[in-house]
Amino acid sequence: MTPRPVDLRKEPVEAVLDRVERSLGVSLSRETVVRKRRSLGARTDRNTWVRIERRGLDRIGVQGGDGTASAEALRGIAKPAWLTGVAWRDDREPVMWRADETELLPASPVSSAVVAEDPQLPEEWWNALSTSLDGLAAQHTNRIATPDTETLTQKLVTGTIHSVFPGVDTAVTEWRPAHADFNWANITAPVFCVFDWEDWGMAPRGLDAASLWGASLAVPALADRVRSERREDLESRDGMLMTLFVAAKILGPYADPEDPRLVPARKTAEQLLQELQVD
Structure with missing residues (x-):
């Protein structure tokens, strides 16, 4: 089953943001929310950033959709440190949601x-x-x-x-x-x-x-x-x-x-x- 095409710039996302807050134990600043076609991002009350992505199960393959977390093992590259994350399957569609908390960007x-x-x-x-x-x-x-x-x-x-x-x-x-x-x-x-x-x-x-x-x-x-x-x-x-x-x-x-x-x-x-x- 192929998930329906979705543009998160146009979809209601409050329930997703609420779930991420509960799972990670953070508060997301709604004033800082950045919406892209398949991802969301927001600043937290602990001075970090959370990125949330929606990806169809047909697009995950053998990698599991954990790119941001696995990149933490890379060395010698200027990137924000990964801190924690959570993932779950959507209960209505063949879709995985994943939220990753990282350091804030330096610029x-x-x-x-x-x-x-x-x-x-x-x-x-x-x-x-x-x-x-x-x-x-x-x-x-x-x-x-x-x-x-x-x-x-x-x-x-x-x-x-x-x-x-x-x-x-x-x-x-x-x-x-x-x-x-x-x-x-x-x-x-x-x-x-x-x-x-x-x-x-x-x-x-x-x-x-x-x-x-x-x-x-x-x-x-x-x-x-x-x-x-x-x-x-x-x-x-x-x-x-x-x-x-x-x-x-x-x-x-x-x-x-x-x-x-x-x-x-x-x-x-x-x-x-x-x-x-x-x-």
């Missing part, structure tokens, strides 16, 4: 997922970005990344790329741990920190860098800076494939004709297709 998120103007990030921010991504890539895990809640397999990579760029050899050779939802809404500034770890796991090399590049394309100088900082990843063969993977999502059948990222995504993709020598 505000940079913007929405896709940035519209240059955030003017300091050099130490870029240094911390690379340190954290390098640190993450060196970790070990049995988890598989789930970007957009889809398990990231070779089949998914091939299908996504071929839907826009048929003929590319999409065989991935190097898999590394990745955050898998690496965009400007999940990163803070001016102090660098990355949060919302529910989808992290093994992914083709360069996924996070390519994701941030794609989220930066409306600001060409920022997209260029991302590519420059993560050049080693993005110029690897798998990094090129991940750039095409991200570009395919931007350029695919649901593309917004007004999206300012369309032209630069297409231009970069054409260059990569030549380098990858498509048959």
